[in-house]
Amino acid sequence: MMRWLPAAVLGLSLAASAAQPTVRLGVPPWQGAEAKSAVVAEILRATGYEVETVSAAAVLIFQGLARGEVDANLSAWVPGQEEAFGPRVEAGDIVILGENLRGARTGLAVPAAARRSGLVSMEDLEAFASELDSTIFCIEPGSGANAVAEAAIAEDLYGLGDWRVLPSSTEAMLTHVERAVRRDRLTVFCAWAPHWMNEAFDLAYLDDPAGHWGGPGATRVLTLARAGLEQDFPQLAEFLSRFQVDAESQSRWIYAYAREEQPLERVARRWIAANEKTVQDWLAGLQTPAGEDAAEALEQAMARWPTSDPN
Template sequence: MKLRTTGLLLCLASAPLLAAEPESCRSVRFADVGWTDIAATTGLASVVLQGLGYTPTKTIASEPIVFAGLKSKQLDAYLGYWDPSQTPAITPYIQAKALQVLPTPNLDGAKYTLAVPSYAADKGLRTFADIARFRKELDGKIYGIEAGSQGNAQIKKMIDNNELGLGGFKLIESSEAGMLVEATKAFRQKRMVVFLAWEPHPMNFMMKLTYLSGGDKQFGPNYGGSKVYTVVANDFQQRCPNAGKLVGNLKYTLDMENHVMAPIMQKIDPKIAARQWLQRNPQVLEQWLDGVTTYDGKPGLSAVKAYLAQQ
């Protein structure tokens, strides 16, 4: 009996590990609202998932479509819920328990509000209340990002309600890239310009800018001081516990995101930028892969390190 039991144990030990999750979990479906910081964080997560044997995908869409996609479970995870700027848009979904916001932010210390070139601040444009005084120099324009964003909504609300004398100003909606083109052009020409800005983002070291004070009502205190949270479809972490564990483990820093975003701004593929950063900074994997295996149930950390070592 002992020999038979020993033989059975040896057979079990030599048997291949079973898949940790069903085949439906192999494709992890991320949402991205088209911001470079979300491209960076999603790129980092995607590279790690590839190293674990998953096939992550990304859908770029506006905030309303992202939250609706998580509600309908057509999307699995979104790494870019900025609180408080996106809170008005996501609150109805939270109240309806239509999706799940993970309790711990994946990034702390972020900010999101209006900014100007520092030379504009030197001329007296330092607060939200100063904007109206420079209407002529600003050509009556405030540059936002993509239509449907909560940042744009706050600007439009100020204009529509004539808050701080901004009635008659025009909100210029385009995209993150479009806004940055206009801001950069104004910097080169030393023109006055007001635009939505945030950190983390390479703009903070590419341009000498000043965040405007006095926007607590619109964007929150501390220059729109923000925390960024991960949002998942209601059943994602139960249906795909291993991938869900990784997504829940992901924590970023301002410095990390700034450095991954910089090459993305130069048109480098986000996953290539993320892979290069991870190759230089593999120490973050210890925390991210704590309790995480490969898709087929093998040790996760060694698998991802081996994947990153490949050329």
């Protein structure tokens, strides 16, 4: 369950319970972040940790990391969110443990039918300003996707100086996109991979000649930790630094969770069971908080999972 923790709980150090420490994962309200955090949470629970999920906007999670109220976050997008957490990294309040996603991308997209109308590149947007109401539909305020689009407007890139970003929830934006695709109407919106939208909708990413959204490999997703986590719990920090998946895997998690409405725990356990070798590699040589072999602890925990989960 995603929730804000009481202040009294947030004030406790992860070290408060040495036998079974509690890891506080900061999770923004994005389906990809929720699914990825669920996979990590199941692995951590299997290897001797309690896990609390702190659900909040990304900027609040970065603040929580800097204050030591959140232990880790798996959804720091670069370059979109770098301005929000970068200064705290430079100040030593947040630590980058590594990248956790391969094949990520961000950009502006339109229904694929729009390409037949000549809307192929971001350079074409100005010519379609009236039909698009000079509006880019996007997601939650403070998200990296919004920040990059807002920066393009502020710089008058592609003639977007008098445009606006219309923020909303991810769900609301995708409902708008689904309606536009179904009715064959023009719209432009913030899009990214991994996400189920790339499978569910017939959409096209607009060319970005200026490279504002970055080319191949420019989009990265980082794992962040509070300062001191590596010293307090080196085994935990090492696991988090090793955790990395590809965009296709995460898209499948999101599809199962968001479109098929499978419980996150079930999605996570099924993937872990089907990819046990990968997970064992992440845990190789590591120990649980009780000093046991982490890979063996995972295997024992999986044996106790209901047989309907991993099949």
